[in-house]
Amino acid sequence: MIQVKNLLNALEKNRINFFTGVPDSILESLSTYLEKYSLKKHIIATNEGAAISMGIGYYLSTKKIPCIYLQNSGLSNAINPLISIAGKDVYSTPLFLIIGWRGSPKKPDEPQHKAKGRITLNLLKLLKINYCILRQEKDLQKLKKIILRSKKNKSIVACLIEKDTLQTLNKKEKNKSRYISRPEFIKNFLSLIPKKSKIISTTGYTSRELMELRKRFNFNKGQDFYMVGGMGHSSSVAIGYALNSKKQIFCLDGDGSVLMHLGSLRTAGYLKNKNFKHIILNNNSHESVGGQLTNANGIDFNKFRESIGYRNYFKIEKRDNIKNMITRFVRSKGPSLLEVKIKNGSLKNLSRPKNLIKIKEKFMVNK
Ligand SMILES: Cc1ncc(C[n+]2csc(CCOP(=O)(O)OP(=O)(O)O)c2C)c(N)n1
Incomplete structure (x- = not known):
């Protein structure tokens, strides 16, 4: 299990402070923590392509690497700006992605996630996106190398997180809505x-x-x-x-x-x-x-x-x-x-x- 706080600290150490993305059940505690308990700049995007594009804009104005989080099903929404704007042959833009890996071959999942889960690593390879998999706290050490590579090569890199990896947050609130x-x-x-x-x-x-x-x-x-x-x-x-x-x-x-x-x-x-x-x-x-x-x-x-x-x-x-x-x-x-x-x-x-x-x-x- 990985605590969100420790993941964010590891990113902070690598000077990643801007977050945008589309919520995903695997990454629920990450987006909820950013929304409710963290002072970091965080924007929920309407779709994954928009999140990638906001990240590109952030880089253009700050020279810093943005973090963009998404479910692997949303990789398909993201692929257009990833390839056609941020890609090596175009504007070679450093981006750091956190991908919730639904349908990972190691974890049973619903039919709609199976095919995407199976091809996710191959998709990243095809896109020449370097990645690491985070399964436990000690894997957070892998982030330094991958983020340095992104900085040096001005490239897109990613980390993948499977189901039940991020520690859940205790956030049950009473629902007082009149609707x-x-x-x-x-x-x-x-x-x-x-x-x-x-x-x-x-x-x-x-x-x-x-x-x-x-x-x-x-x-x-x-x-x-x-x-x-x-x-x-x-x-x-x-x-x-x-x-x-x-x-x-x-x-x-x-x-x-x-x-x-x-x-x-x-x-x-x-x-x-x-x-x-x-x-x-x-x-x-x-x-x-x-x-x-x-x-x-x-x-x-x-x-x-x-x-x-x-x-x-x-x-x-x-x-x-x-x-x-x-x-x-x-x-x-x-x-x-x-x-x-x-x-x-x-x-x-x-x-x-x-x-x-x-x-x-x-x-x-x-x-
Ligand atoms: C492309 C894509 N991105 C993200 C998700 C993860 N996802 C599943 S349901 C959902 C929330 C849908 O919100 P809304 O339409 O308001 O319905 P509610 O959950 O509130 O009933 C999200 C983000 C997904 N399935 N597909």
């Missing part, structure tokens, strides 16, 4: 939608709770497609589907997820599909990976949807108007946006979608 919970919304939603609807749900707790609640309470209206990976792309999948379907298409999104690829919403806005209905479950945080802030609370989603061409906007902030708002939203002419303010806290003993091919095939019947 409804995600499961409360989902239950109402599943009882009020038309029988033949299609639901495309985002990465993390949303998909897991949708599946679990169906099972526990026998909800049988609508069919689900769980976006277990591809965070930020559930609305695009829903848009693509809505084009060729007469059914009502509901995208069940998160605020972190919607911000990751916000530009996609404009596509829904100009396509103007009447059957496209978008729900943002807004808890202002990345709850599924530790509750780090997304800053979505600073967005006026009504003004935003209007400017990008969604026809309607509904908002749920209180328990009293859930049913009424859902009914009006379902009946409205899309594209429509329903913003649901929710509090953090999810169901216990959540299972995970397993037989993904079956789920896909079932979803594809009766389009």
Whole structure:
């Protein structure tokens, strides 16, 4: 086990003081520590490419190496600026990456992490990114060599961290929010939608709770497609589907997820599909990976949807108007946006979608 404090001290010794990244469950205690307990400069980015790019900007203005943290699935978002801006053949920019290694061959993991986990080291080799693996405190000594190399060669280097390596933080706080919970919304939603609807749900707790609640309470209206990976792309999948379907298409999104690829919403806005209905479950945080802030609370989603061409906007902030708002939203002419303010806290003993091919095939019947 490695304590976050010791990891940060080791980086400090190597003059790394600036942090940006996208939260990940393996690195939960790192981003939470930086957000809550550390005075270091720390910015949560909306996607991994943006994090790399902020790091590049930081280097250009300070000549110092930034630390960028990300889950290995987000390496794919990061690769464009890594290769096309920071790479050796372009601007040769020193960057230090901390990568949460989901699906590492040594640790059993979910289907969506297996392939990426298997190829992560090869990807880094292909990208000519020097790396080390941190498994215990004494591995922190490897950082000096690798960071020196980054400085000297003006190159990108990385360290990888597997599941259950970083010590967790004791951070249970009482949730005093007045908003409804995600499961409360989902239950109402599943009882009020038309029988033949299609639901495309985002990465993390949303998909897991949708599946679990169906099972526990026998909800049988609508069919689900769980976006277990591809965070930020559930609305695009829903848009693509809505084009060729007469059914009502509901995208069940998160605020972190919607911000990751916000530009996609404009596509829904100009396509103007009447059957496209978008729900943002807004808890202002990345709850599924530790509750780090997304800053979505600073967005006026009504003004935003209007400017990008969604026809309607509904908002749920209180328990009293859930049913009424859902009914009006379902009946409205899309594209429509329903913003649901929710509090953090999810169901216990959540299972995970397993037989993904079956789920896909079932979803594809009766389009
Ligand atoms: C490309 C990518 N980066 C990071 C992650 C890790 N991740 C999984 S769920 C999640 C948080 C999603 O936040 P939000 O959409 O607000 O939903 P919530 O967890 O609050 O329900 C993150 C960051 C990921 N799966 N994929």
